[in-house]
Amino acid sequence: MAPITPASSLDLAGTRPAPLIDPFARAITYLRVSVTDRCDFRCVYCMSEHMSFLPKADLLSLEELDRLCSAFVAKGVNKLRLTGGEPLVRRGIMTLFASLSRHLDSGALKELTLTTNGSQLEKYAAELKGYGVERINVSLDTLDPDKFRAITRWGDLDKVLAGIDAAQAAGLKVKINAVALKGVNEDEINDMIAWAHGRGMDMTLIEVMPLGEVGETRLDQYVPLSLLRARLAERLTLEDIDYQTGGPARYVRVKETGGRLGFITPLTHNFCESCNRVRITCTGTLYMCLGQEDAADLRAPLRASEGDEPLHRAIDAAILRKPKGHDFVIDRRQQRPALARHMSVTGG
Ligand code: SAM
Numbered sequence: 001m002a003p004i005t006p007a008s009s010l011d012l013a014g015t016r017p018a019p020l021i022d023p024f025a026r027a028i029t030y031l032r033v034s035v036t037d038r039c040d041f042r043c044v045y046c047m048s049e050h051m052s053f054l055p056k057a058d059l060l061s062l063e064e065l066d067r068l069c070s071a072f073v074a075k076g077v078n079k080l081r082l083t084g085g086e087p088l089v090r091r092g093i094m095t096l097f098a099s100l101s102r103h104l105d106s107g108a109l110k111e112l113t114l115t116t117n118g119s120q121l122e123k124y125a126a127e128l129k130g131y132g133v134e135r136i137n138v139s140l141d142t143l144d145p146d147k148f149r150a151i152t153r154w155g156d157l158d159k160v161l162a163g164i165d166a167a168q169a170a171g172l173k174v175k176i177n178a179v180a181l182k183g184v185n186e187d188e189i190n191d192m193i194a195w196a197h198g199r200g201m202d203m204t205l206i207e208v209m210p211l212g213e214v215g216e217t218r219l220d221q222y223v224p225l226s227l228l229r230a231r232l233a234e235r236l237t238l239e240d241i242d243y244q245t246g247g248p249a250r251y252v253r254v255k256e257t258g259g260r261l262g263f264i265t266p267l268t269h270n271f272c273e274s275c276n277r278v279r280i281t282c283t284g285t286l287y288m289c290l291g292q293e294d295a296a297d298l299r300a301p302l303r304a305s306e307g308d309e310p311l312h313r314a315i316d317a318a319i320l321r322k323p324k325g326h327d328f329v330i331d332r333r334q335q336r337p338a339l340a341r342h343m344s345v346t347g348g
């Protein structure tokens, strides 16, 4: 692929565009980009076994993704996370990391990172580090190879563990994200914490969110983290700390291990009041909230002009529509997905 030509971070008048402030006075400084809706796994809470994916022709090119991300960086976004689907299965993805790293060099971006299932990390960890990536999130819900296969349907635990080894060897800081699944990994959380903290990795537990039809009812998968936390507290000393990563996780320090444990609880505790993020899909659709349908098309303004003016106007208009929050519910009356969209579209 040809090298990506950097887009300017200045507007036509040579000044920086106004930063993004939503109607609730929240500054939007964090952009998550789903670079592909495809994945080499089929996790039971994320995808159905037989997914239909977008035609490749609908996807933004890597050059267009760079332009889009750069427009947000020009508007004050200082943290960029590439996700998916599985970001590392997108062909040529390293050229996007390479080109986006110029915003780290310029100081406009404080962090360039990714969320990955780890399957390709062995191959890419060193290169990612070379492009300025410092910390990554690896999703891993179990350390049991059979359970791992059952959860991911297609995944191989050994490959992911080798990926984590490679990431740590390359000097990347790894955080483990585990979705709490009723009757599946509930009994393993203690061991996973000991494993992650023993290797110097933070760990975050996530509640299942009702996104997309996955062929099982959410009630079967959902376990409130308030319950898991209470159970953990019977065996471990969980000390509240005010550590922040700019995300929705609330952290405790586990006294026995010395490591940090985060809880992401969109259902038992809504974290919208401090939301600083928006998400774009691989087709250039901007979602102002993970839990709402409203979206703005950025592909048309992106393609309408070689300059970024129409794109900046479209971004400004969309941010003014960012809602106050989401309203996910999982209970016996509400067993349908809250949203038809799968997590792999917006990247979580
Ligand atoms: N494929 C990459 C991975 O698995 O890390 C990145 C994309 S994945 C959609 C991002 C995160 O969303 C993963 O940690 C995954 O466990 C989580 N996730 C997917 N579907 C979810 C759901 N319905 N509820 C809660 N978390 C979900």
Ligand code: SF4
Residues within 6 Å of the ligand: 039, 040, 041, 042, 043, 046, 047, 084, 085, 086, 117, 139, 343, 344
């Ligand atoms: Fe793929 Fe990540 Fe979704 Fe699992 S959670 S199916 S690895 S996108």
